[in-house]
Amino acid sequence: MTGDAPAVLRLGGHPVAEYVWRPELPVALSPRPYLHPVRTLGGLTVTDLMPLSHRHHLGVSVAVAEVDGANFWGGRTFIPGHGPAWLDNQGSQEHVRWLRRTDTHLSHTLRWVTIDGRPLLAERRDLSCRPAGPGAWALDFGFALTNTTGETLPVRSPAAHGRTGAGYGGFFWRAPSGHCQIKTRWGTGPETVHGRRAGWLTVLGDGWSLVFIPVGAETRADPWFARTRDYLGFGSALAWDEPLLLAPGATVARRIVTVVADGPVGTERADAYAAETAS
Template identity: 75%
Template sequence: MTILLRNRPTRPEAPVTGDATAVLRLGDRAVADYTWRPDLPVALSPRPYLHPVRTLAGVTVTELMPDSHRHHLGVSVAVAEVDGANFWGGRTFIPGHGPAWLDNQGRQDHVRWLRRTDTRLSHTLRWTAIDGRTLLTERRDLTCRLAGPGAWALGYRFTLTNATAAPLPIRSPAAHGRTGAGYGGFFWRAPSGDCRITSPAGTGAEAVHGRRAPWLSVASDGWTLVFIAANPATRDDSWFVRTRDYLGIGSALTWDEPLVLDPGAAVTRQIVTVVADGTVDAGQAAAYAAALAA
């Protein structure tokens, strides 16, 4: 296969229509903005995202398009490679070469709302490659609810279905030999800074990165996020945890082996994230997981 390298992706830009945003609310508090129709450059692999996500006290716990990683979009579903198409944004990892700009950025587009209220957003999406092929269809459900004093829970459930007539491989860069780079799936870009990682597997990023755990918590100055693998398939996935250079947490759809979907086959993943003001200890994090996992 011939690999085409470019300085930047060259697909013509879509007409500028402006962002379209829905808001998740708990009472009179806006806890998360969901940009469901983003106006983004092709190079970022345009996709819906949550930002800002806020604690009940109003502290923002997401980052959007930071200078070092413009393709990090708050909270989103981002996949490094689906049958050669890049739904992560930025460069693509090529075995024996490293990261390179390819003309292969895909996009996720809203198709239809199924439900849209203050506490639940449900819609269908289409994942399209640069050549216009629909590779995946998706149903996505976002919910919010109070979780306890000073805390609320964001539910994020998505089902991806192979929309092609052939087996569809989903890969991370680790599947191409990039050690530790198993990212792809649910991904949360959090504000950078000192943080503490806790999980049943141990403390620190090294204890849980690339491993399974029913939950993990990230505590920073004034806030804590507790990520809960909320269905059996998600509990079988490994966590991606990055604290060096930036703070990013992901639940990996696949690590060092491709995930191959047969025609019409689907996978469902569900993450519940407790967004809390202050510090949440390990006991309370475990209690959240027990109460909120499906």
Template identity: 70%
Template sequence: MTGDAVEVLRLGDRAVAEYVWRPSLPASLAPRPYLHPIRTLAGTTVTELMPASHRHHLGVSVAVAEVDGANFWGGRTFLPGHGPAWLDNHGSQVHLRWLRRRPDQLMHTLRWTGIDGSILLYERRTVSWQPAGPDAWALDFTFALTNMTERELPIRSPAAHGRAGAGYGGFFWRAPSGRCRVTAPTESVHGDRARWLSVAGDRWTLVFLGGDEETRGDRWFVRTRDYVGVGSSLAWDEPLVLAPHAGLRRRIVTVIADGDLPPGRAAAYADDFAA
């Protein structure tokens, strides 16, 4: 989009992703940095940006349904007893400064501001990438949030307000729509904890894993009906409350592979990349 500021992620001579760190977006989409397009080594795109049904889905981003009443997800806000509603409450994530810009890593700071310009959260974000074999590469995404207010900040999903199964909010990946297969070491992965999960589509596979113990304690949000989306949820059905000046840190590693990976190989990636 016109006015975007972009960093291109490369492995050798291949451009595998673009990181839009200062996007030009309307307020209703909760403007925030995002990764799109993300591609396999063979060039297959494995993200979607602003699809017609969910314009606020921005490739790969950190998107939270509610922080103390502010919507950092975009679109409508779920209200108990009412349902989704359009509110004038959208926040934004604004780039502050670069800490590192290397051929295999980007690190910068951001502030999360409410619609009135008040600063709610400070973020330190690191995006790293590396090869993961002849037909795959790994995206390592870490974010640390700090409460910048003098009050408690509750982080909530719609499920915390009573919308069953809608525990989304945190790291979120909008994948290409279409038929896909989800595999995990647990019988059911949506709303559950799993060491890893994989989503296989047409000529591609994504393997998601929590990169540290704290992230592995979060539940997965997985949707394959209507659209394909995977997220690591910060607050499933109970608020996550940050005390004044307290913080949290999460790390998610995603392996982006060509073809259809067998479960054994997906599990091996969890051994390779998890701390």
């Protein structure tokens, strides 16, 4: 599945995440760089890769259901009035060049191309890691997408085509299957955050926790996608139920900080992580 050797993020000399920046994947999966495995400081893996039920779920990645008809999510495409269907429209995200590559900071440029090689978007992606207190570390994931065509590009989710609740597309984290609990400041359960905006979202798994924190006004304005039925997947939605229209030369930028912790994280601690990130 990997071409060139992964770039590895390390803290204190220990690997916490591997970034597969030039993967060898089937076209049907919409090939793109991804993080996997991502681990807690105690060594627990908190990502999943190509599970049998959703082969196109690739750890932590930027995955978009549709950009001007091209599928950058992988798998089937939702067609209004028909439902999901296999089309020859899967795009790919290709590494262009490294800007920075150290144990704690990865930065590179990419291009998003259609299945027939037509470039649509140029991207700059920045990944970094830092300690976040006892038993925890923080992954900072930022990306900026620029329309390189001469036409407006519509970015859509299946929900923008009428599939209620399927507003996914953007930063996406596939967690390992198993029992989990979703927490926000308003309560527990995916219904407290799915399709809503929140200053943080906590996922409590088997011995581990993830605290997702949006950074910046634009990212905070995006609703969350949270699914625990059939699989555990979480993301910040670029186009929840309306297309995001990207004009020629325009850029859309987003940033998510994820605290990866051993053990449970309570509401007060999640609030503190969010406050620390904001400062």
